[in-house]
Amino acid sequence: MDGLVKSEFRKLFTTNLWWALLIPVALLSFGASWMGTGFGYMSSIEQEIGRPLPLGLLTMSMSTNFSTIFAGLVGALAFAGEYRNKSITTTYLTGNPRGAVLGAKLIAYTNLGLVYGLVNVLSGGLGAIAGAGLDGFGEGPDWLIVCAAGLLAMVLWTLLGVGFGALVANPVIVIIVLLVYKFVFEFIVDLFLVGSDASGVSAYLPGAAGSGIVGNLAVPIFISATAGPDEQYVPQGLFEVLHFVFGGSYGHPWWLSMLTFAGYAALFVLGGWYFSGRRDIT
Template sequence: MAGLIRAEFRKIFTVHLWWALLIPVVVLSFGAGWLGTAVGTINDLEQTLGRPLPLGLLTQALSTNFSTIFAALFGTLAVAGEHRNRSITTSYLTGNPRGAVLGAKLIAYTGMGVLYGLVNVLFASLGALLGAGLDGFGNPSDWFAVGGSGLLAMVLWTLLGVGFGALVTNSVVAIVVLLVYKFAFEFIASMFLTGSHAADVTAYLPGAAGNGIVSNLAVPIFVSAVAGPDEPYTPQGVFELLHFFFGGTYGHPWWSSLLTFAGYTAVFVVGGWLLSRRRDIT
């Protein structure tokens, strides 16, 4: 197994895809962290309250929810890319049983997901530091909590991509489906469900659950900082407005989003493993 894992890392670093997809993560994370802290309404609110607000936590969530798609695409091409260039045949023949090959990919891409997550946290924090200063992060424990949840989200999106790529195998179709679903289909579906009896279902959709891992932690922390300890109740509309811009769902705990999205990841990984055992590779 150790040899298969080394082989996977060798495949990853032999081609340029890993850093080509990491570049937009750097740009988006830094841009969201820097420009997100320049929101005029928040600046006015800070002046009104007379104290700094942890806007860096919100921009951390924003950067993560935009950047995870690149981790998912990277994971998708772990298997689908090998089907495209026919190297999957050699991988399966030299790494028999096939499940061991997929297991090695999952381990290697977990490590790459951690790398993507760390880069996201680092550059989002640098951007927020530039835009809001050190006071824009709140308590260090809050920063570690939000950053850690972002790291988990990035790893899970990477592994979901590996499982999805093993299911679909056609790299073009897999990429298009991921992009259309994350940025179009689920948004449209959520709009239709809003105000209906099934509105609560949106929190359990894959994209909303993935975004909620970070946002459902960052938004309540931010609202608590704004309201202060003497405010027992914050209007629901405040939460909903912040969730609209920074992701997540009102009243849905972050750990529930984590478990939901982990469930989707497990379904895709197991499904990809089952199909890969039977698929013709000649």
């Protein structure tokens, strides 16, 4: 198994894909975090209470939710790219059984997901400094907790991508499906569910669950840090606005979002294991 893992790391870091997709993570994380600090609604609150707001907590959620798609894409191409390059035959012949290959890729890409997560945290932190200054971070423990959630979200998106790529095995399809689902399909579904009895279902969809890992943690911490003992008087509308802009779902705990998304990742990994073990590689 050690040999397979080393082989996966070698294949991963001798190609340009991992750093080519890492560049937009850094740029988007910085840009989203910087622009997020300028959200007009926050400026009015800041002026009203007369002190800086810990906007970095919210913008870390925004930057993570923009960047996780690239972790999903790089994970999806772990298998789909090998099918496209026809190297999957050699990989399976030298790494039999096929399940061991999947296990080695999961280990390698978990580490890559951590790298993506660290870059997101650093870039998002720099963006928050550029937009809100050092006072915009809030308390150190709060910041570290939200950053840890961002790392976890990035890793889970990477693992979901690996499973999805093993399941579909076509790079064009995996790229299109991931992009369209995250940025188009789920948005349309949310529009249809708004105001209906089934509106609560939205929080359990993959995209919403993924964004809720950080958003459903960052927004309540931000409210608590801002309102203090008066938190119970904060109107529901403020929560909903913050979740709409920075991610997550009102009243939905972050750990439930994490478990929901981890369940989706596990299903894709199991599906990828089943179908990749039966797919013709000749």
